[in-house]
Amino acid sequence: MKIQENVPLAPLTTFKIGGAAKYFVDVATEDEMREVIGWAHEKGIRCIILAGGSNVLVPDDGYDGLVIHIVSGNFSFAHRELDADGGCNLLSLIQAAGVKGLGGWEKLAGIPGTIGGAARGNAGAFGAEIKDFVHKVKAINMYSGETRIFVNTECGFSYRNSFFKQNPKWLITRVFLELQKKNSSESAKLAEETIAEREKRHLQNIQAAGSFFMNPVAPQNIIDMFEKEKGVKSREGSVPAGWLIEKAGMKGATVGGAISSLQHPNYIVNQGNATAHDVRNLAQSIKLKVFDTFKIELKEEAMIL
Ligand SMILES: Cc1cc2nc3c(=O)[nH]c(=O)nc-3n(C[C@H](O)[C@H](O)[C@H](O)COP(=O)(O)OP(=O)(O)OC[C@H]3O[C@@H](n4cnc5c(N)ncnc54)[C@H](O)[C@@H]3O)c2cc1C
Numbered sequence: 001m002k003i004q005e006n007v008p009l010a011p012l013t014t015f016k017i018g019g020a021a022k023y024f025v026d027v028a029t030e031d032e033m034r035e036v037i038g039w040a041h042e043k044g045i046r047c048i049i050l051a052g053g054s055n056v057l058v059p060d061d062g063y064d065g066l067v068i069h070i071v072s073g074n075f076s077f078a079h080r081e082l083d084a085d086g087g088c089n090l091l092s093l094i095q096a097a098g099v100k101g102l103g104g105w106e107k108l109a110g111i112p113g114t115i116g117g118a119a120r121g122n123a124g125a126f127g128a129e130i131k132d133f134v135h136k137v138k139a140i141n142m143y144s145g146e147t148r149i150f151v152n153t154e155c156g157f158s159y160r161n162s163f164f165k166q167n168p169k170w171l172i173t174r175v176f177l178e179l180q181k182k183n184s185s186e187s188a189k190l191a192e193e194t195i196a197e198r199e200k201r202h203l204q205n206i207q208a209a210g211s212f213f214m215n216p217v218a219p220q221n222i223i224d225m226f227e228k229e230k231g232v233k234s235r236e237g238s239v240p241a242g243w244l245i246e247k248a249g250m251k252g253a254t255v256g257g258a259i260s261s262l263q264h265p266n267y268i269v270n271q272g273n274a275t276a277h278d279v280r281n282l283a284q285s286i287k288l289k290v291f292d293t294f295k296i297e298l299k300e301e302a303m304i305l
Pocket of ligand 1: 048050051056070114120123124164171203209303
């Protein structure tokens, strides 16, 4: 276990923004996680988990505690099951499963980050969510040290939400997935098509944290307006945050180096020199304008560290 000091966090995030961690450690195994949690307790230092860094905004003055960086990467297959360490990259798992003739989850291809991060936020795209494939989750309680297995129904999954998001003291160490039998070349083709679609929609390889806000539940008159204009049904009473942002006139709005993307207004993008302060100010202006226009309160999906 090698605890480092003053480690810059920006390069470890897709936003490429933010200051340094006072203390920082890479952890790959459950034993290391336990050891590090014990160390932080002993010293009275608060800690936070960082994995793929694709859904976080690091403040400009960094984090005044211990950042536990999950770098575990082992996984194995048995029949239709895939057991993966929380730190495994999601796309690499989808590709590895495809080679083994397992799939069904190719619509999640291209979502950056780890399987642990995906389970914690119930990541999803194009109508699929990770919860549809998770059988069990193994997690360590960072306060008590308890290890627990949560079956799918205990994970509290809902739209971009889970028990683990609500209870950040639980560190996901391993995710157990149940996949479908799938022809290898078909799985590879589906994953490639999904990634191509994401690239076409400008959802890939940008300095952002994905959708900054969650799609909010909206009153019926707003849903009617959305459905009439877009010719598509709203999902579970919600409307896309990006559509509200555009309607409120905030598409393309900027603060410093941060912009509400012209292609996908719910992405706040770092144009190269944005600070976390710029991003937060822009997010606040967007929230105010959407509330003034629609009386709807947007809630952040990205985590402010
Ligand atoms: C270009 C782009 C496109 C995106 N598209 C999508 C999309 O289509 N759909 C979607 O759902 N998301 C999308 N995202 C957001 C992001 O990729 C997902 O939320 C992803 O699942 C986050 O995983 P991560 O490993 O990067 O987590 P991180 O960003 O490292 O962490 C996010 C949060 O999860 C916590 N966390 C991470 N790992 C663990 C763990 N093992 N145990 C407990 N807590 C943990 C962290 O503490 C933090 O609070 C996109 C992001 C970008 C940059």
